[in-house]
Amino acid sequence: MPQIRDDFDGQTVITTFEVTPGTAHDLLDALTAAWAEVISQQPGFIGGAVHLNDAQTRIATYSQWNARTDYQAMLRTPEMRERNRVINQLCRSFEPVMYEVQSVYNT
DSSP states (O other): OOOOOTTOOSEEEEEEEEOOTTTHHHHHHHHHHHHHHTGGGSTTEEEEEEEEOTTSSEEEEEEEESOHHHHHHHHHSHHHHHHHHHHHHTSSEEEEEEEOOOOOOOO
16 A cells, blocks of 8 residues: 655656546556556555546556666566557556655645
8 A cells, every 4th residue: 555655765656647538447447457467566566546537537546666666667567568558549648757755744
C-alpha cells in the first residue's frame, strides 16, 4: 500500500491518461490486468492506485517504487512493452511523470 510521507526517498510516479467515456472502462480493464499480473509483481514495487474521474475522460495512476531504476526496469520488460502498445491505442495520450514528495498534510 502506498504511504505518502515527506521522508519517503523512493520514486513516486503519477501517470495521467486522456480517454473518452467510450474507452475509459476498456482502458481500466487493461490497466487492472497490467497492475495485477505484471506491475505489482516487479522488484521494487511498493504500492499504487488507479483513479477515474467523474466524466470518464481521465484516468490517473499513482505508484511508489523503491528506486527510479525499479520503475524503469518494469517499463522495459517485454510484457509491459507489449501492454503499453495496447494501452496507447485505448487512450488519446498518457504521460508518466516522476515526482518527489515535498510535504504532507493530515488531520
